[in-house]
Amino acid sequence: MRTEKAACILCSRNCGLTMDIEGDRIVRIKGDEDHPLTKGYICQKAARLGHYQNHPDRLQQPLRREPDGRFVEVSWDEALDDIAQRLLAIRNRHGGEAFATAGGGGQGNHLGGAYLAQIRAAMKSRYNYNSLAQEKTGDFWLNGRLFGSQTCHTTEDVEHADFVIFLGCNPYQSHGIPNARDTLKEIKKDPARTMVVIDPRRTETARQADIHLQLKPGTDAFLLSAILSIIVREGLHDRAFLAAHCTGFDAIENILLNVPVADYVARADVPLADVERVARGFATARAACLRVDLGIQHTLNSTLNSYLEKLLFLITGHFGKKGGNNLHTSLVPIFSHTDERKQNIKRTVYHNMFPVSGIMPPNILPDEILLAGERRIRAMIVDSCNPLLTWPDTAAFEKAFSSLELLVVVDVALTETARLAHYVLPAASQFEKWEFTGFNLEFPVNGFHLRHPLFAPLGNSLPEPEIYTRLLEKMGVIPASFPWLEKIARHEPDAAAHLGFLAALTATLMRNKKLAPYGASILYRTLGKALPDNAAAAALLLPLAVDYANQHPAAVRRAGHRGNRLTLGTALFRAILRARSGLIFSVHEFNDTWSLVKHEDRRVHLEVPEMLESWRALEQQPSLPAGFPFILVAGDRRAYNANQIYRDPAWRKIDPHGALRIHPQDAATIGATNGSKVICESERGRIEVVAEIDDSVRPGMVVLPHGYGVRYQDSAPIGPQINRLTASTHCDPLVRTPFHKYVPVRLTA
Numbered sequence: 001m002r003t004e005k006a007a008c009i010l011c012s013r014n015c016g017l018t019m020d021i022e023g024d025r026i027v028r029i030k031g032d033e034d035h036p037l038t039k040g041y042i043c044q045k046a047a048r049l050g051h052y053q054n055h056p057d058r059l060q061q062p063l064r065r066e067p068d069g070r071f072v073e074v075s076w077d078e079a080l081d082d083i084a085q086r087l088l089a090i091r092n093r094h095g096g097e098a099f100a101t102a103g104g105g106g107q108g109n110h111l112g113g114a115y116l117a118q119i120r121a122a123m124k125s126r127y128n129y130n131s132l133a134q135e136k137t138g139d140f141w142l143n144g145r146l147f148g149s150q151t152c153h154t155t156e157d158v159e160h161a162d163f164v165i166f167l168g169c170n171p172y173q174s175h176g177i178p179n180a181r182d183t184l185k186e187i188k189k190d191p192a193r194t195m196v197v198i199d200p201r202r203t204e205t206a207r208q209a210d211i212h213l214q215l216k217p218g219t220d221a222f223l224l225s226a227i228l229s230i231i232v233r234e235g236l237h238d239r240a241f242l243a244a245h246c247t248g249f250d251a252i253e254n255i256l257l258n259v260p261v262a263d264y265v266a267r268a269d270v271p272l273a274d275v276e277r278v279a280r281g282f283a284t285a286r287a288a289c290l291r292v293d294l295g296i297q298h299t300l301n302s303t304l305n306s307y308l309e310k311l312l313f314l315i316t317g318h319f320g321k322k323g324g325n326n327l328h329t330s331l332v333p334i335f336s337h338t339d340e341r342k343q344n345i346k347r348t349v350y351h352n353m354f355p356v357s358g359i360m361p362p363n364i365l366p367d368e369i370l371l372a373g374e375r376r377i378r379a380m381i382v383d384s385c386n387p388l389l390t391w392p393d394t395a396a397f398e399k400a401f402s403s404l405e406l407l408v409v410v411d412v413a414l415t416e417t418a419r420l421a422h423y424v425l426p427a428a429s430q431f432e433k434w435e436f437t438g439f440n441l442e443f444p445v446n447g448f449h450l451r452h453p454l455f456a457p458l459g460n461s462l463p464e465p466e467i468y469t470r471l472l473e474k475m476g477v478i479p480a481s482f483p484w485l486e487k488i489a490r491h492e493p494d495a496a497a498h499l500g501f502l503a504a505l506t507a508t509l510m511r512n513k514k515l516a517p518y519g520a521s522i523l524y525r526t527l528g529k530a531l532p533d534n535a536a537a538a539a540l541l542l543p544l545a546v547d548y549a550n551q552h553p554a555a556v557r558r559a560g561h562r563g564n565r566l567t568l569g570t571a572l573f574r575a576i577l578r579a580r581s582g583l584i585f586s587v588h589e590f591n592d593t594w595s596l597v598k599h600e601d602r603r604v605h606l607e608v609p610e611m612l613e614s615w616r617a618l619e620q621q622p623s624l625p626a627g628f629p630f631i632l633v634a635g636d637r638r639a640y641n642a643n644q645i646y647r648d649p650a651w652r653k654i655d656p657h658g659a660l661r662i663h664p665q666d667a668a669t670i671g672a673t674n675g676s677k678v679i680c681e682s683e684r685g686r687i688e689v690v691a692e693i694d695d696s697v698r699p700g701m702v703v704l705p706h707g708y709g710v711r712y713q714d715s716a717p718i719g720p721q722i723n724r725l726t727a728s729t730h731c732d733p734l735v736r737t738p739f740h741k742y743v744p745v746r747l748t749a
């Protein structure tokens with residue numbers, strides 16, 4: 001028996017864990033008291049991670065699909081030689097736009113994504129399709145307009161707020177805030193603090209709230225407009241803050257003074273008196289913040305909703321202060337800035353779509369494969385991602401992926417997407433390799449957790465850094481060795497001496513600029529070999545730590561790291577390598593928020609013309625299509641659903657079918673009872689589901705969870721494949737994030 005430190009990989013909180021391990025089995029999981037952010041906290045989902053690590057569907061050997069559809073085992077050399085040659089042939093014949101990647105870095109599985117990006121560079125492709133672009137790119141796009149860069153990202157200081165609004169999220173189940181259940185309990189038991197939940201379902205969080213606005217699905221923009229209008233009409237906005245830190249308020253004020261408040265509140269179908277209480281309470285609180293999530297980002301007016309929620313904390317001055325919303329910094333940049341107004345932004349062939357934060361929306365991908373003619377996408381690598389089930393319109397993805405000339409899937413199991421692949425490459429699990437947790441988006445105190453492997457890779461599986469580095473070598477874009485760099489790395493394995501290695505690396509890349517995009521693999525093959533405990537994959541953190549320390553030296557020093565102007569970053573890197581439970585890498589001051597705003601005038605630019613246009617057009621919201629009287633809210637977070645890395649259904653203690661929650665009145669109308677089967681049908685498709693009568697949902701809406709529908713040991717799909725109901729065209733017109741929380745359906749018992 002041994003006890004090891006690890007982290008949960010099921011949601012963005014990445015709680016620290018301790019695992020008791022016997023042989024190759026995890027026998028007990030607890031929260032890690034030493035983790036600097038989560039301090040021992042976990043929820044019930046983490047305790048079941050043994051079902052992810054050990055199950056009979058784990059892949060152990062590369063697979064090649066034969067013409068008759070069977071998979072046969074092949075060696076790594078056979079697989080990678082053929083993939084390399086086929087990729088090069090496609091690139092040489094059709095150019096870089098014939099290639100795209102999907103996925104690359106799920107929850108806590110981020111290192112692989114950095115190495116995969118190099119394959120795009122080798123293919124001269126800029127098409128990076130990622131699940132973040134079916135969730136958050138409206139938010140990112142707005143950050144670019146409001147704060148000057150899509151790398152700016154807001155966070156919320158829920159723990160120190162007196163007045164908190166949870167908008168379109170259910171932290172009790174979806175987490176997303178520090179130690180969610182404890183934090184909610186703290187707010188609830190303090191009579192001086194107020195919790196508001198805005199959600200069409202009476203969620204577990206809503207049950208703890210002081211005020212629950214149970215609005216109609218799809219009416220968030222109306223309700224937010226009304227709240228903002230009440231604040232401005234009553235003069236509760238923070239004029240001093242707006243004058244000091246913002247531009248463009250006049251344009252906003254003009255619209256807000258003309259919002260028909262009573263009409264908009266009636267559309268949302270919530271009590272006006274409660275809306276007024278929320279508006280006044282938020283505006284006048286000493287410290288207030290909003291926490292938002294997919295509930296507003298996956299529904300009608302998605303990007304506009306993000307704009308309005310940001311206006312709420314901006315016009316009331318609850319920004320850049322303790323207990324408010326803030327910007328944060330990141331050790332590993334997961335967001336980039338791609339402004340679609342610039343000429344050099346690569347757009348897609350069929351939809352002329354631009355990337356946001358460097359990533360493309362999944363909604364358009366089937367069309368870019370099927371309808372873009374000679375310039376279509378012909379080859380893809382899908383990494384740690386199962387688009388067939390998790391991206392909109394399963395039938396469209398089945399057709400599109402089946403037509404590719406080359407589909408390579410890198411994953412730990414034979415996913416539904418992998419079943420269509422020409423090659424399936426077995427990846428080591430997240431507990432069999434070095435990895436880090438990249439969604440630590442905290443402010444002012446931020447942490448980072450580099451995780452060490454607990455087991456050897458299963459069978460012949462390999463970590464992604466090794467897979468992609470070998471593939472680059474087979475493609476001939478990097479040499480098999482860098483003797484000079486390897487020699488320097490070997491002789492200089494400590495913090496001060498890493499500077500010498502970085503200087504040598506920079507000189508190498510300056511001499512041979514073609515190698516510059518492959519820095520991750522070069523670090524992996526050189527410095528990586530000299531790092532302790534075979535932490536080769538973590539070598540790419542060295543330049544990132546140095547860069548971060550150069551940009552934020554005071555914050556790094558406040559976190560307790562020591563070094564001079566040159567060695568602070570290398571010392572931080574060595575500390576990251578040592579810290580098995582993770583570490584704090586920066587402690588900011590709230591005033592730093594203003595140095596993180598990227599507009600040259602360091603002000604927030606409130607006037608966003610595209611949003612003002614959408615706002616004015618809000619009245620013309622289309623009504624439900626005839627024959628589909630219910631709104632399906634697809635993708636509910638529950639006690640026993642998670643991302644699709646859990647394939648073994650035995651991990652669930654309850655809700656084995658992923659039931660359709662339906663209001664008693666509606667169940668009576670269609671003749672459904674608890675546990676009865678119901679056909680749920682949208683304009684795009686139909687699935688059979690199991691009914692669960694539940695008065696927490698509004699009449700007229702039904703709810704299905706995400707994370708179901710996988711096959712296990714060649715079974716039929718287990719639970720609902722919700723993306724058989726979603727359509728790729730039902731999405732935000734600007735950034736193409738899907739309206740999963742507003743799918744018109746009809747139900748037949």
Ligand code: SF4
Binds near residue numbers: 011014015042043
């Ligand atoms: S699911 Fe999220 S909140 Fe629960 S233990 Fe895992 S990381 Fe923590």
